[in-house]
Amino acid sequence: MTERFSDLKKVPRxxxxxxxxxxxxxxATPLKAPANAPVETVLEELGAQQAWVCILRMLSAALPEREAVWWACLAARDICGDGPLTPSLKAAEAWVFEPNDANxxxxxxxxxxxxxDDDTVLAATAALYAPGSLGIGDLAQMAAPPGAVAACAFGMNMTTLGSAADPMLQMQLIIDRAVSVARGGNGKVDKITEPPAPEPIAVEGDL
Incomplete structure (x- = not known):
């Protein structure tokens, strides 16, 4: 048992x-954990199997809606890089800080x-659906699709892999961010979990 996925105080029990x-x-990864296993146990098992995408799916499901939006915003900042923040990202972050109808x-x-071509719109879409409806006014009476926020947060984070210099390192970073947020942190990571070493390539004639 590692400590990577421990103390997820924001995750529902x-x-x-x-x-x-x-x-x-x-x-997509078969689990040996029982059906009543907590999130931490499932994440540990997925980590042992290096099922990184499934870990992201599990984290997207486990994070509360507002926390999932913030996780998406952190990924959107990766997309923006050194350039200016997009209107989509600015609006999403403003809603996280003050989740009211005006924002x-x-x-x-x-x-x-x-x-x-604004990929960061996924963060804004997550913020729009986070309160549980399709919007404000008349749209407030219509429920948002189940899992819409999780899907947007997952998609926003996966998008960062395409432009990352080291996709595996980026994968570990976005996992570590989600864990930080799940622990009640702000998602900032001081040290990224070391990516696993690549599997050796078999050469014909090897014993």
Missing amino acids: EPAMRLLAAKRIKL REKVQIAIDTADA
Whole structure:
């Protein structure tokens, strides 16, 4: 047992399978853990199998909605790099800091006016759906799709892998960020978990 996924105080004290089912998320990696296993146990098993994408799916299901939006915002900042923050990201972050209808309306405006190639719109979409409905006003009476926030947060983080100089290091970073947020932190990581060493390539004639 490692300490990488311990002390996730923000994660609901429910079985991991229940959280996954509630958000319509399935893991591709078979598990030996019992159906009532907590999130930490499932994450440990997935980590032992180096099932990184499934770990991201589990974390996206386990994080509360507002925390998942912040995780997505951190990934969106990776996309922006040294350039200016996009309107989508600015609006999403403003909603995280003050989750009210006024900021949610700004999120909707940012989504409606976003450039077609703005990947950070996923962070804004997560913020829009986080309160549980499709928007404000009349849309507040219509429930958001189950797992919409988790899907947007997962997608936003996966998007960062395409532009990363070292995708495996980036994978460990976005996992570590989610763990930090799940522990009640701000997602900033001082030291990234060391990526696993690549498997040796078999050469014909090796014993």
